[in-house]
Amino acid sequence: MAELKRVYLDNAATSWPKPESVYRAVDEYQRHLGCSPGRSVYRDASRADQTVADARHRVARLWDAEDPQHLIFTFNGSDALNLAIRGALRPGDHAVTTAADHNSVLRPLRFLEDAQGVRVTRVPCDAAGHVRIDAFAQALLPKTRLVAVNHASNVTGTLQDVPRLVEIVRRQAPDALFLVDAAQSLGHLPLSVREWGVDLAAAPGHKGLLGPMGTGVLYIRPGVEERIAPLRLGGTGSQSDEDRQPAILPDKYEPGNHNASGLAGLAAGTAWLEERTPAALRSHELTLIAALLEGLRGIPGLTLYGPDDPLERVGVVSFRLESFDPHELAGLLDLRFGIQVRSGIHCAPRMHAAIGTLELGGTVRISTGPFNTLEDVEYVAAALRELSRAP
Ligand SMILES: Cc1ncc(COP(=O)(O)O)c(C=O)c1O
Structure with a gap:
């Protein structure tokens, strides 16, 4: 049997493929640089330092942050969210979240x-x-301490109106910190933490930013760090004569060696995004979403979830096909068509409850990335049409 081509549509889990420059940067770091950043004065150690600084500056620019030192590197999106949530809340505090949020918040x-x-x-x-x-x-x-809101759902792709929610919080809960989970939006569309007016924003480095797994970022608005306790403590290569964790950023939250080769890849991924521009990538994503929704509508027995208008969503599309269990359907898409998608509850049980799929075993989710083409989404629509006829 001829080998099926691989059609990867699971970019909401992690993006693949990455730009060539990402693979090269990781390889170059591992093979030729290899040393620990932020610790030593030899020249290669300074280059390692610069690699980490470059990644920090690029992500800060992409996210329109005031100060690159206020972008904290973490090991994934969950790690960034844990730092924000567990760093901000004290016993007895009140927090608000939403049904759109992922288990990394819940x-x-x-x-x-x-x-x-x-x-x-x-x-x-x-x-x-x-x-x-x-x-x-x-x-x-009035005393709410933290509000944690998902920006783009990893189940339905639904985009929330962050500035509107921030405005309500500032009016009604003036002491609250506003945390946004941008796991499914950073890198996919132009975003500005300053225009949003948020205090904290978290994202993985391995999804829309196109970096390797093992990378993540937390933006902390200048001044807000006074209200966020570090979760991990240890050596930073700075103020090493002190046994107290430095208060300066990013050292306060970045003890231990970095995932430096991962950050080299993250810098390359972000450079690729900057060059293509998030606006152009969003326009490509919108073309794919519109074609996908169009292709899926009208397939007998197929139910689509999430907003009808592509502008209200990212490239994450959930559906169910009558008489198929989501895992069974995802398995068939892979076996018969080489299409890779994710099925089930997607670590977001409350969103599945909201759309009525929690008790049904969830949905099948297609999620696009910058390397997907119109041909890919037409192929998946044709595959589903075929399965709907001959289960
Ligand atoms: C909305 C959302 N938040 C947080 C996360 C967690 O990201 P990570 O897998 O990098 O920990 C994910 C991952 O799928 C996500 O979709």
């Missing part, structure tokens, strides 16, 4: 609720995955 909050008596209000979403604004406003208390 589980740290549930843990703090169980272990430290943190009170958590979870705001529902409508059937298209939009946070219910009236319920959001009602959830806020």
Whole structure:
């Protein structure tokens, strides 16, 4: 049997392929540089330092952050969210999150609720995955300490109106820190933490930023670091005569050796994005979403979830096909067509509850990346049409 071509449509899990320059940067670091950044004065150590600084500057520029030192490198998106959430909340605090949020937000909050008596209000979403604004406003208390909101759903692709939510929080919960989870949007569309006006923003480096796995970032608005306790402590190569963790950023939150070859790849991925421009990548993504929605609509027995308007979503499209279990369908897409997608609950149980698929075993999710083509999305629509006829 001829080998099937591989059609990767699981970019919401991690992006693949990466730009060639990312593979080259990781290889170059591992093979030729190899040393520890931020520790020594020899020339290669300075080059290693510069590699990490370059990654930091590029991500800061892409995200329009005030100061690159306020971008903290973490090991994935979950790690960044844990730092923000567990660093901000104290026993008895009140926090607000939404049904659109991922377990990387929901589980740290549930843990703090169980272990430290943190009170958590979870705001529902409508059937298209939009946070219910009236319920959001009602959830806020004058003493709320943290509001954690997903920007783009990893189930339905739904984009939330972050500036509008920030405005409501500033009015009703003036002491609250606003954390946005941009795991599915950073790198996919032009974003500005300053225009959003948020305090904290987290993202993986291995999804839209096109870096390797083992990378993530947390933006901390200048001044907000005074309210975020570090979770990991240790050597930084700075103020080494002191046994107290340095207060300066990023050292306060970055003890131990970095994933330096990963960050070399992240710098290359971000450079690639800067060159292509997020606006042009968004336009390509919108073309793919429109074609995908068009191709899937009208397939007998297929139910689509999330907003109808491509402008209200990222390239994450969930659906169910009548008489198929999502895992079975994803397995068939792979076996018969070489199409790689993710099925199930996608670590977002409350969003599945909102769209009515939690009890049904979830959905099948197609998620596009910058290297996907119109041909890919037409191919997946044709494959599903065929399966709908002959299960
Ligand atoms: C919305 C959302 N938040 C957070 C994460 C966690 O990212 P990571 O897998 O890098 O920890 C994901 C990963 O799928 C996600 O989709």
